[in-house]
Amino acid sequence: MNKTxxxxxxxxxxLLGGPVLLCALAIIVPLLLTLMISFWERKMLGMKPxxxxxxxxxxxEGARFDVLLRSFWVALTSTPLMLLIAYPVAxxxxxxxxxxxxxxxxxxxxxxxxxxxxxxxxxxxxxxGRQGAxxxxxxxxxxxxxxxxxxxxxxxxxxxxLVAAYMPFxxxxxxxxxxxxxxxxxxxxxxxxxxxxxxxxxxxxxxSLPGVCAAAIFGFVGAFGEVAISQILGGVxxxxxxxxxxxxxxxxxxxxxxxxxxxxxxxxxxxxxxWLRFFDLRLFLGKMLGR
Amino acid sequence: xxxxxxxxxxxxxxxxxxxxxxxxxxxxxxxxxxxxTGTFTLDNFVAITTDGTLLGALRNSVLLAIIVGIAAPxxxxxxxxxVRHFRSKRMIITILLLPLFIPGVSMGVSSALxxxxxxxxxxxxxxxxxxxxxxxPFAFLIILTIMSSFxxxxxxxxxxxxxxxxxxxxxxxxxxxxxxxxxxxIFSVIISFNETIRTAVVQGGNNTVQTYIWSKYQQVGLSPxxxxxxxxxxxxxxxxxxALLALGRxxxx
Numbered sequence: 001m002n003k004t005x006x007x008x009x010x011x012x013x014x015l016l017g018g019p020v021l022l023c024a025l026a027i028i029v030p031l032l033l034t035l036m037i038s039f040w041e042r043k044m045l046g047m048k049p050x051x052x053x054x055x056x057x058x059x060x061e062g063a064r065f066d067v068l069l070r071s072f073w074v075a076l077t078s079t080p081l082m083l084l085i086a087y088p089v090a091x092x093x094x095x096x097x098x099x100x101x102x103x104x105x106x107x108x109x110x111x112x113x114x115x116x117x118x119x120x121x122x123x124x125x126x127x128x129g130r131q132g133a134x135x136x137x138x139x140x141x142x143x144x145x146x147x148x149x150x151x152x153x154x155x156x157x158x159x160x161x162l163v164a165a166y167m168p169f170x171x172x173x174x175x176x177x178x179x180x181x182x183x184x185x186x187x188x189x190x191x192x193x194x195x196x197x198x199x200x201x202x203x204x205x206x207x208s209l210p211g212v213c214a215a216a217i218f219g220f221v222g223a224f225g226e227v228a229i230s231q232i233l234g235g236v237x238x239x240x241x242x243x244x245x246x247x248x249x250x251x252x253x254x255x256x257x258x259x260x261x262x263x264x265x266x267x268x269x270x271x272x273x274x275w276l277r278f279f280d281l282r283l284f285l286g287k288m289l290g291r
Numbered sequence: 292x293x294x295x296x297x298x299x300x301x302x303x304x305x306x307x308x309x310x311x312x313x314x315x316x317x318x319x320x321x322x323x324x325x326x327x328t329g330t331f332t333l334d335n336f337v338a339i340t341t342d343g344t345l346l347g348a349l350r351n352s353v354l355l356a357i358i359v360g361i362a363a364p365x366x367x368x369x370x371x372x373x374v375r376h377f378r379s380k381r382m383i384i385t386i387l388l389l390p391l392f393i394p395g396v397s398m399g400v401s402s403a404l405x406x407x408x409x410x411x412x413x414x415x416x417x418x419x420x421x422x423x424x425x426x427x428p429f430a431f432l433i434i435l436t437i438m439s440s441f442x443x444x445x446x447x448x449x450x451x452x453x454x455x456x457x458x459x460x461x462x463x464x465x466x467x468x469x470x471x472x473x474x475x476x477i478f479s480v481i482i483s484f485n486e487t488i489r490t491a492v493v494q495g496g497n498n499t500v501q502t503y504i505w506s507k508y509q510q511v512g513l514s515p516x517x518x519x520x521x522x523x524x525x526x527x528x529x530x531x532x533x534a535l536l537a538l539g540r541x542x543x544x
Contacts, residue, residue, distance in 0.1 A: 005455070012426060012456070016376060019369040024386045026424055030401035031393075037404055052429065089307055093470065096300050105304065112311040115528050116501055117487035119521045122513065123314035124497050133317070168311060204332040217392060225394020232508075242396040242488070249400060272392050276385065 016117045017212040031265060034155040036261035047254045054261035064244050064260065071241040075223035078159050082219040083212065090174035090211075091204075106175065109168050124161055128152040128233075137204040153235030162230035170215035178204070210279040217271050225264055230268025315525055321518035323410075335519035345520070348498035351415060351517020352484060355499060358419045359426050360482035364475040366423070367430035371438050391428045398424070399492030406493060421489045430475035437471025441541040470538060477535045481528060500524060 038055055041048045059065060077272045087108075111118065128131050128151040135151065138144040150156055181204060189199040227242030234240075239247075241264055248257040325332040339345055371385055390398055402421050403413075413415060441464060449459035481511050486503040494502050501524075504517055 004518060012376060016369050016373040019366050020373045020387075023366055023370065023424070024383075026420065027386060027389055031397075033405050033408060034397075034401040036378035037408075049334060085307065088303065088476045092300055092304060099303075108308060109311070111529070111532055114481050114485060114532060115315060116487060117489045118501065119318065119485075120314040122508070122521065123317040126317040126349055127313065148464060152455060164310065164314065189393055221392055221440060225396050225397050228505075244396060245396050245400055246492070249403070252409075254404060257400055265393055265397050265401075268392050268394070268397075272389075 034258045034265075035262045038255055038262045040255045041257075042255050045252055055255040058256065059259050061265070064248075064256075067239045067244045067259075068263070069240060070224070070239075071224050074158065074162070074226075074240060075220045078162045078218050078223045079219040081159060081215060082163050085163065086167050086170040086215055087174055087212065090171045090178055093171075094175055094178040098258055101115040102175075106172070109171055113168045118228045118232070120164060121161055121229050124157070124164065125152060125232050128157055128160075152237075155218065157233035157237070158230060162219075162223050162226065165229060166219045169222075170177055170219055173211040173214035173218070174208060175211070177208040181207045213275050213279065217268075217275060220271065221268055223268065310531055318518045318521040318525060321515060323441045323524040325513070326515050332428065335515045336523070338516045339519050339523070342516070344498065345503055346367075348500050348503040350501040351497055352417075352501070354415060355419055355422060356480045358481045359422045359482040360476045362419070363426040363430040363479035364434070364472050367427055367434045367475055368463045368472065369443060370427075371388050371434040372430055375438070380408045388428045390424055395425070396492070399489040402489075404409055413497065415497065417488050417495070418497065418499070421493050422483045422486050423479075425489055426479035429482060430479050433475040433478060433515055434468070437468050437474075470541070473538055474535060477531055477538070481531050481535075484531075485524070485528060496542070518526040 037047060039051050039053070041050045041052050041054065059068075095104045097105070129135070129146040130149070130152075132152075134143070135147045138148060139146075168177060185203055185207070186199060189203045190196075194202070224240075225242045225245075226240045230240040230243055232236055241260065245257050245260045245264070248254075248260060322335050323331055323333070325334070370383060374383050377383065379402045399421060402417070402424075406413070406417050445463050445467075447461050450456075454462065485501065486499075487505050489503045490499055491505055498506070500520065504513075504520060507513070507517055
């Protein structure tokens, strides 16, 4: 880039740096404060500054720890499930259909994603219920004689809800990586006599890993901190981390809510750091950064 | 490529589409149905127009959408320009995209605790802040994409013709990016209009249309009126997306 464009002055720094700094502070300061509050003591209707590990101790020894383990397990198992759908979709729209159709398809994919996922979860509850469309269909075709009970308020419903909520969003990073692959590499592999499957495993898949990992983090984050889907589709008493945090907040147990939230955010930042460590952001956002 | 193979590809993609679009239908079905007789009715929609709390919530939703629709694209524009001009590109991008990687509840709880500690009581302002931070990564990515297709040689040309940096930006670059800015604005409005969890944590006594449905669900369960409200939200969102699409077409021309 030329020097004239890159030249900076105080006004520019203030005009651009001010808002950016404000946003950065608005994102980071609350997270740090939450970490701080997690070490505070609980008072009857609030909190008191101090340094104690009581909240963490209660968290790790009580029933809330089971919720953490369950959330971790659900996130860990639902993420591959989402990838198993998102990757083929991204692959098909990148390589198997016309570029003009790819754009249209990506657009169609984002439409339901933009409708509030809480509303979509309500809709799934309606579809999966005893008198819902799915059960009606199963009985009409004769696949089932009586309404199937495990469709709603079950693990099945949770996983279905999570996949429906977060899978569409995961297609984008994978598509970004796949679209960035130099097609000549695939042709070279073909010319060197590799069969399509091996070309995929040894060329396409490794090159798409940055997108796959970004997508995996999106899915994991969504499932780990889930509030709405667990409550709507999981049934009475089913909790994931998001529910545990909001219920601690409902009883005004701020240090506990802060401790649980900090653990969740800590896990996410760890994943994010690993991702940034292994993959260059510029590799992934290269197009957008104009390189 | 054989036609059977093509058919299989389209069948897979169509199946995914059915899976994603199916949940948009049940609220419509429930909203237009009389719960006792099962016949077609518009009563549920009439009922929601006379609900005072809901009308207040709707007013809040619209106000928030306007605030977020203006604030997020402008902040994103500043950030995108900062990415071009400043040296710490990586850090700016990582921090601004952070809300994408943090669960909504955590972001909401952190903001709520922050506001509580600083002594800001829940208001439209707190809700707007939380929603703007959530819309920002999306607006930022949209503007970065648009900006990357702008050739900075145009700016050089403007400088050569004697314009200063401000003029060059206003007269040369901004017009080329205006579609992207509008796109980011509509996207932000849609995100603001469809946000529940983050907003619910900092709402205090205020409601948006979304938090209204959520609290009704938690207190008394869903009624046909709520389905009518959801249908309205779905339809408005689809209309906004159509506006986005129209914008894209205009851009192509």
